Amino acid sequence: MAERQHAVELRNVVKRYGEFTAVKKMDLTVPENSFVTFLGPSGCGKTTTLRMIAGLTDITEGDLVIRDRRVNDLPIHKRNLGLVFQNYALFPHKTIFDNIAFGLKYRNVNKADIAQKVKSALDLVQLPHVADRYPNQLSGGQQQRIALARAIVIEPDVLLLDEPLSALDANLREEMRVELKRIQRELGVATIFVTHDQSEALAMSDKLVVMKDGIVEQEGQPEDVYNNPSSAFVADFLGHSNIFAGTLAEPSGETAPVQLEGGTTLKTTIHQIERVNRQQNIRAVIRAEKIMVSTNQNPTSNDSTSIPGRIKTVDYLGQMARYFITAEGQDWQVINPIDQHPFGEGADIFMHIPARNCVLLPGHHD
Amino acid sequence: MAERQHAVELRNVVKRYGEFTAVKKMDLTVPENSFVTFLGPSGCGKTTTLRMIAGLTDITEGDLVIRDRRVNDLPIHKRNLGLVFQNYALFPHKTIFDNIAFGLKYRNVNKADIAQKVKSALDLVQLPHVADRYPNQLSGGQQQRIALARAIVIEPDVLLLDEPLSALDANLREEMRVELKRIQRELGVATIFVTHDQSEALAMSDKLVVMKDGIVEQEGQPEDVYNNPSSAFVADFLGHSNIFAGTLAEPSGETAPVQLEGGTTLKTTIHQIERVNRQQNIRAVIRAEKIMVSTNQNPTSNDSTSIPGRIKTVDYLGQMARYFITAEGQDWQVINPIDQHPFGEGADIFMHIPARNCVLLPGHHD
Amino acid sequence: KSAKAATPEQVRFDGWGGVVSEAFEKYAFEPYTKKTGIKVVSGTFGGADEYLARVKSSQPGEFNLAHLSGVFDYARYHGLGLSSELNEANIPNLKTVITSLIEPLRKISDGKLSAVPYDYGTTGIAYNRKHISDDEARAKGAKLMIDDAYKGKIGGWAEWKTRIWYGALQSDQDPNNIGDMEAVWDMIRKNRDLVLKYWTSGAELMSLLAEEEIYVTEGWSGRIRALQDQGHDIGYYDPKGGLGWQECIFVLKGSPMAACEELLNFMLEPEVAIAVAEGQFYPPALDPKKVELGKIIPTLPAFDPSGTLDGLSFFDPAYWNKNEAEWSKKFSRVQRGY
Amino acid sequence: MTNGWSLIRIATILVYLFLFAPVAVVILLAFNANQFGSFPIEGFSLRWFDSLLHNDAIVRAFKTSLLLGILTSAISTTIGTMAAVAMVRYDFPGKKAISSLLIAPILIPEVVLAVALLLFLQFLALPKSFGLLLMGHVVFTLPFVLLVVQARLVSIRRDVEEAAMSLGATPIQTFFEITLPLMLPAVMAGMLFSFTISFDDITGTLFWKPGGVETVPTQIFAMLRNSISPEINALGAVMVIFTVAMPLVATAIARRVSAARIKASKAK
């Protein structure tokens, strides 16, 4: 038998609700053993896609292939999936133990093993003492963890997780995410993970799928997608970006000047110029955290541009601060780590932008 | 009439579910016009507290005072609250329009105004076209936004928000948060906000309440709580911290050496020594993002300690990377912005820790 | 409160529904109301027992007139103190009523009357001629209903009196003077084991026979006649000492007597009585010797042109009343296999 | 799934056929020229419909039954639903005992309840009245409403009600705006139950009806003593046809109207 390439494959999949098309001609592959993350704005079709893969929602058009087999019509219980619903869907009439044991029962696991597995699943989600409770006796985050435990414990072929950690605090979420990743590696289970947390998406994924309005906007390795967004949407959606229209001048050496609409001139790299095929009309994308703010006028290196500006507002984010800055008549935002105290509102500062951090995109609207 | 001090006040409030005490002797004040955030691990009693304030859950013991009036027994519909439930609780049989209009109807707003207000609420949550749909025709995040719109549109005296943005992507969430804050300021409505997102909590709150196991662990201004955690729990819960037991030596000048259990010696400040009343047995807390990693051996200043270590694992977080480091036999974690590429796994590096970033806590267990 | 019953504006009449009450309504009550201005509020009942239960739990005066069955019931109502005393002078038409129907009633209420007889009929043997010949019916008489050959094709009325009456006939005893009661119970048991169904209403009796669910049963003369008129080949035979019964219009204690008496007299007018009789297929209580009864009445089963009713036997009220409590209860068990 | 579903569909059709079998017989017999039905049926006639039309007593009884049924279901559903809300949404002392008490009317044979109530009336020296009959019907339809509404109410999420109250609706407003619409199927079921049970009741009605009042069942019961009349079948047929036709016509109209509305909105 030829080695399988993909655990899950969507071919030209469309989903319509009446007149409204929730998923438009979606093509997607989930390699075996990989961890794929869906990232996209609310309502872009993430849940719908997951539900189609699970077999809970009819596919209007196109093919769904799981392990080289077209399964559009395969009933869900034959797909051996682990599924965490966005709203948990715990069985209200069963205890937590029975909720988790549920899938095991249908895999003919014997009683002793079930007890054992449920116990370790509960330990895993850090809720060792709730086995006898009913779902309505748990907090939101606790319920979510039970839903996760229930899906994982059956050791499925494909794990579909719809924002499984959204109700958890940062620390717990991080621990869960480490556990999830460990389990995923150990079981070698292909996992599709829907999240709104970018750092989660970037930290965990083998493949990142950015969706928008029912289509895949960009997919690829997280670092790659992050550093080389293929559209302004992706650039803006992942992290915070400053995006300006501009025109490209002739390169001099390794860098080239970019004239932004507002009048500001930035340096960019040859590499970026290649990316836009030396077009003249471009958009420049500068990530908020790739700009350094200081009171010092001198650029950190020759390849940098330094722009004077004034801080309008400051958001305190703990280890970081987010500055809203006006510079040469334009609004910028910058995210910088805080050394001791953040800069105050109204402070006059300089923004330093290394040429390699000025990413170019073609100028048309996308 | 004397000016009111507090919009909401909890005095010695206790909530028991059977044998289990979900909220223990809680004292809390929510000043008028302020934005108070609850932060705490899953199951610590946030929802329960909110529900008690709303009048949805019986208070086992203690008093609830809203605007100088003890309201333990005031029915909820007389409290003029805006409430967003953790699970939305939209009315399944009503259209989105009717869901949002619901509260207005009971405030005798005339039809034209209702239509107008609902429309602008929908615009606010960026869902202008869903008025005629039913809740089950919306995605999770869309439903959550409707729940938010429904609570805000009535311009309540107190706004109780139970993780109202958890199902939204980072960008939208940020926009919502800005809107929320703006509305809160404009209406001058006291707001209690439950979130798991620390940056959200830090950026928005006038007052931050960190809860744990049904008690308030620490409350205060966000920056203050962040920088001066009163317990290891808070230190660890807000951001990431390295916490080690240690002993304090005599100060020399402005700094003093701290001997950590593993053998490492760090510098700390006189100020910190005062904080622990010059006790000998202490715990040192060093925030992961307050350590700088570089390949350079030299400390950045005299007040810094430099410790050699090796990177075990790297988590890529977009603008940041998180390093798990072994140094002098101890495990550390460090979060640093990424300049160009993160350090690789296995790299030998130095950690630089400024004395002022070594926070001390008393040595007993809390 | 109970004054309502005494108000002369209306009297209450209860009777059998359907064709009977239609005829009463049209030929008696409406003209009566027109004539006197007294309204007749008519109600219906499904049986004398049920009606008695309702009367017993009502207040005096609530019910006034009732179309009751048999001398036995007259005795029962009288025994329970529910009878009134009619002023016969107000009912001149009473003179046209068959004397032998009036006498048993008088005997019970010390020569006075609390009711006037209105119609009569028999409970004889009805059989499907396709399966049972007239000769066989005549030969076997009441014993047809304990004939093993017709097991599962036999019916019977679920009423204890009729069952015991026929049980007496089957054990060759005088129903109004049973010597060996155990033998009667045995006959009833035997019949019970052969019976397909004890019917409880005229409708049921007719449909069982018409749809050939059963071939033989005892039956009410009028109902059988109705079946014959519809073309069903049903034979009817009154065995010797055949079971006759009469129906009377009873006036309950506490009724507005004058109004009731006037109504009774009105109902005994030949046109009224004949119309009702033709509707229910039971001959009127009017003496054919004194009144011209038209063409149809003389063809009704059980009709006695002599106006004496000599050939029929009636339930002896004293005898049956005495045993009512015990026998009705016992039948309830025997019927169920005990 | 598809297979299982079609099995369910077939089984459902069979159950409905079973339920309709007697109805079908009654309708057939209504057109039967003969008084007694034997199959195959021997002749077609409308005479029973004709005589039904001219039978004032039955028509009057029908009106009485209809009125009685409507009032019974209105009262019974209202107070039964109130009780159900109390039972499901509140905790109070003696709840279990009251729960059993409210179901009690269906535990007592109707004859007994009928006589018992009359004895009480006799004791109070009160006359029978339509009101008594009505309340009698309310008593024994109440448990039906209670049971069916309770069973539904338990599964209605409490938090939507809480949300409504948090938005300023009083508990009563919340009930009408949120709870009632969500449990409407059960309330409708309760109404159907109480209406049909009242419409169909014989024993209690027999005892409680005041002078001059007849319902369809008591009318039929009295007629049966003599002989069955296919007018009754004709009445049943008329009502059945009415029941089947009404919703069909209503949905057809609704469909028309909504189609027109969609058209109109598209034209905009």
Place this chain on the structure above:
Amino acid sequence: MAAGVARAQKHAPWILLSPSLVTIGFLLIIPMMFIVVYSFWLRTATGADQVGFYLDNWQEVLSDRFYRDILLQTLKIAFFTTIICAVVGYIPAYFVANTKMRSKTFLLIMLMLPFWISYIIRTMSWINILGTSGAINGLLLWVGIIDSPLNMLYNQTTVILGLVHYLLPFMILNVYVSLEGIDKNLTEAAESLGCNGFQAFREVTLPLSFPGLAAGSLLCFVLASGTYITPLILGGPRDAMFANLVFEAIITQLNWPLGSALSLVLLVLLGALVVIYTRYLGVDQIAKSFR
């Protein structure tokens, strides 16, 4: 529970309950006191009731095998009727609850169709279906499967059949109403965990529809135990049920004291059932998992 509200309105449940309690109190509780009193009187041979405190009726009712046998037979018939209703009724309820057809309401209204035809007529019409010259025999004879009509009527089976026909709509509606309220996500979750459609039904749908099933079963059992018309019309001579005895005692024998004692026996027995229902299947119990 919204106990903040509840406490502020401690009287709320009582306000809600009062119309029902007043109705039941005046039209049921007090009248039943008369019945209790009556059960200690005596029916005399003359027909008048002897007032007093006699235990004779109770002694007779409790010691006589006749009553016990009929009672057991009644419970047996009610039991089978209930089981059949539950099994046969669940399916259409499930269909109606899950059908995407717009005719949902129509199907439900159709359920009530038989009630338009008087109970007695409806019951009697089974004779036209099952009788010797009924529809079924007519068909079978015509097709030639049989050459003499089958005897199908007037036995315990027909009594149960008649009862099932009468009670089925109650079961269907009760179950439907419960099924309608179940969150579809839950069956989906069960299927995602490896249940096939039927198993998901057994694990999730069935238990969650249990309130309706239990309410429907209680209704069926109790109503079946209390009928007398069905056995009267569709039963053979021996197929009596307990309510027939009560009816006969009160109506035919005019023995109200005995009838009272008999009906109280039935009341106590069914009452025990209701107590079990409220305790183990009742609202509180079921509500637990939904709150």
